[in-house]
Amino acid sequence: MKIICFNINGIRARPHxxxxxxxxxxPDVIGLQETKVADDQFPLEDIHRLGYQALYHGQKGHYGVA
Structure with a gap:
């Protein structure tokens, strides 16, 4: 099993x-830190298009993780 951890520092700014x-x-699993996006703005469709599922949690005023 391959697991990757990535501080993306803003998922909407760095989809590429x-x-x-x-x-x-x-990777089988990737953990993202500092997604900097509210739950309702998380790019879930992009993640699915790449063949992955996502669990995510953001908080107003916090950077969030996925």
């Missing part, structure tokens, strides 16, 4: 970096 990591390393 996330996609590159997923394609290059094909």
């Amino acid at each position: 970096q996330l996609e590159e990591i997923l394609v290059r390393h094909a």
Whole structure:
């Protein structure tokens, strides 16, 4: 099992970096820190398009994790 941890520092600003990591390393699980996005703005469709499922939690005024 391959697990990757990535401080994305804003998931909406860096979707290309996330996609590159997923394609290059094909992890089974990836943990994202500092997503900086509210739950209702999380790019869930993009994650699904890349073949992954997502569990995420953001809080107003906090950076959030996925």
